[in-house]
Amino acid sequence: MPSPCDPENAPAGDVGAALMMIDSQLKAVYAGRTEIDAEQRRLIDQYTASLTSREFHDLLDGACTLIYMYMRWLRMAYEDHGKDVIEYVVPSLVGTMRNMPKSFPPENIPTMAGLVIAAGTGLSPSLWRKHLGDWPQEEMTSLEGTAVLLAEHINRITDDHDFATRLITGALSRADAD
Known part of the structure; x- marks a missing residue:
């Protein structure tokens, strides 16, 4: 039975703008x-302030798409080593978040x-989050930070500071070619 949170039903949002921020x-x-x-x-604040409501929601959806793409890559990488992505990524991410309360x-x-x-x-x-209602302003930095922490996790395990960015730009280029 298909889930209402199936990624095929989700808006991709403005992945390019989200990636630039990350x-x-x-x-x-x-x-x-x-x-x-x-x-x-x-400059980032000026850019986000200039966005219409729709463009701002596209940016939020773009950040969620990055989180999905990063976790998909991490899931495949960990499964290749017989490991569960949730077991290895979530505790590390939550621990980092707990150490950065500002x-x-x-509560986020x-x-x-x-x-x-x-x-x-x-x-x-993105669709999972919509079940909780609108994004509160207080969670914007945390959303951006979550995507940054996932990208940094990928860069750390690949020993390449630009790998996560290239991963997304490559996927965007392939999507444009299709």
Whole structure:
């Protein structure tokens, strides 16, 4: 029986814009900064403030699509080694979130873990999240951070700081070619 959270029914959103935001966060991390610099944050805030409501929801759906794509890749990678993606990724992600209470308020962690678990079990994080209602403003940073942490996890296990970004840009290029 098909699930109402089947990824085939989910909007992809603006994956390109979401990826640009995630990639800028990753570059800050790899440059040794814990956060992106004030100018970069100002530009991101200015960009998101300029979005219409529809474009903003497309950006949120794009971030959820990134989470789904990253978890799909991680699931295949862990299964190739006889491991369960949920068992290895979720505790690590939640532990990191708990150690960063300014970025990940404790009350947001269950939702963010739910997004990752939904994606790790083959469900659309975006459609799963819609069951909870509209995104509260307080969860925007946590959503972005979840995608960043997953991308960084991929980059760490591949020992390549750009692997997660190339993974998505390659998939976008193949989709455009089709």
